Amino acid sequence: MNFRKYLVLAGVTVFAAAGDSMLSHGMKQTGSISLNHLQGVVFAVLNPWVAVGILLLLAFFATYMTALSWADLTYVLPSTSLGYVLLALVAKFLLHEQVSPLRWLGIALITGGVGFVAGGPELTKHPKHPDAEPDEDEAEVRAAASGVEP
């Protein structure tokens, strides 16, 4: 794990939380959409909050896919669950909502879970069969060492 990778995980966390809150804020302005009046969806997208929310969720998906390309699913999911904590803090300090003791306990549990997973390795290294093909990373390292393109 280097700084760049932590930055990608932070991106997954922040983009998801910010995207969801903007969508929720925008959808409350546009009002409810019923299955009989699906054209309401088009008007919803014209709302700037909804539009920015969708862009942020696209950014979330791109960073999520990037993280999954070099880390285990069981590492990425818990480590980016800090987004829930972020949402609760936004509710408390920006929206001045009441955060109950039970919710604070939930925040503490999530934070503890993130601490647990962050202390371990991010990727399962599978033990290699003696005559297995070398994987791409290894080929890359070897090629870089010998100065030949893979």
Next chain:
Amino acid sequence: MKALYTWSAILVIVLASVVGDVLLAHAMKQVGDVGALRRREGLLAVVRRTLGNPNFFFGVMAMAVAFFSLLFALSWGDVSLVAPAAASLTFIGNAVAARIFLHERVDRRRWIAATLVAAGVALLAG
């Protein structure tokens, strides 16, 4: 009866999200380290390889199923039940599925993490 509908929809959401997450994680492992690939062949190659991966396509489909079942579940049950129940069960389901299908080493550390996060997410609704 309403409760049965709601919980069936929650079950479908959880199954579809787990299938989607596992397929997407598998697809991205096949694509390989996106950062290294971009430095080597450019961003276009990353996009082409990702979008061209069949597992990625089916993963996105599964996520779409999860999204629409969420809409159905929300029309039958309260958001304060459906959202945290689906989210926290998905954490547990993903830990099991990642171990079985992706052969990730879900050690005690990761089990504790998944369980704590699942419990925390469930409590956030309270």
